[in-house]
Amino acid sequence: MLLQAVLLSILASILSIEWMNGHFGFARPLWVGTLTGLVLGDLQQGIIIGASLQLIFMGMSGVGAAVPPDQTIGSVIATALAILTGQGIEIALTLAVPVALGAQILDIFSRTINSGLIHMADGYAQKREYGKVEMSHYLGILVQFIRTSVIVFPAIYFGVDAVTAMISVIPTAVLRGLEVSGGILPAVGFGMLLTMLEVPYLFPFFFIGFALATFGGYSTVGVTLVAVCVALVLDHYNKKNKVNTEVKNESASDLDSLME
Template identity: 30%
Template structure:
């Protein structure tokens, strides 16, 4: 078991965080998803299973979350990288979540900083535009990625390089009740994602489908793919019946 990480691992993970956010600013969410970045971090630090678990737990927390209109949400990408890296030093899933969850929340502050600092670049671009300086404008736009990327890369680099060892020591020293509490937290947190998702759905109108899904899995022990197929058929049937009802009325 390692006690800490070399500067090279820290550097690679910092670059991973940088690429994750900057890719998300353009062609989208391939890397930034906690599951994807978690498993890549797992490969780098040599514990793929941990990366899968941490990524999955954070993904379940984020089910109903989306950056609506550019709003800030918890940074589960950075959380997944840090949680997987720290947990792989020996603390496992519990230690990983103890790091990943607070990190995801604290990173929102740096997200706001990154979005605010980029304002400088558009002001400079205004000046270059006034002069018709296309090279200047291009430079300002392309450099706009720096505040975004560095607000993720620097904390990851420093935390993994200098912090992972000490954090692991602290976690080792934590009492049993704390680690048990974190373990229960891990099993409970998907409730947040489900609740956020349900909050966007017309639960009052369509609660019956929720109950059917629950009964199919919990009582009838249907595998989840089976539940999905019944859901597919149920939705088709409902819309068809309602369509014919509407035609009969008109």
């Protein structure tokens, strides 16, 4: 169990770092479950559990400054405990979201620490101490590695009871505060995106999407489907109007040539 806990801690840390520095998709639950199953010697079960967890976390994503539940850590622990206990998908589905929410707290703390490291790197860059700038980046990776291992290692080594106890220790006020913050931060994220896009005519689409997600009860996937349909309709009419305009311009040019 010690070896498995160490290997899964390393795997979760690498995938979390990939999530923060690339988004190539390997930190998504489907890949996480597959790789976890491969480490534990049950690839088929890992794929099955990963696919099921992918459906749960499909609509979760970070918008702007919002920090979503840590689906990577949640998927590693849920898949591993499901395989190790032999209880299959049921226990994985039960554990994935609570563990992801618990890991979200440490994710916020690690991001705060890394913000300080960024300012430290800025100071070294101004002094042209580029070796220390590089060191600051490696320290950020170390913070992420520690943050992930602190959760994954005891969860795998001590089992389900350790995970449940870890989540139960978190004060209710802290969980409530994170819930409220999670409701506010997406709006802040939308505001940040609006300031970056100097295209005023696109602003209503942001507010429509936000209203559908917040007040309409739509998931991110639902809002995306509506957005795709709206985009296709607008693209169709824009092309149609462009063709009509070109035809009118050509007709006007022909008339002008005859007049000459």
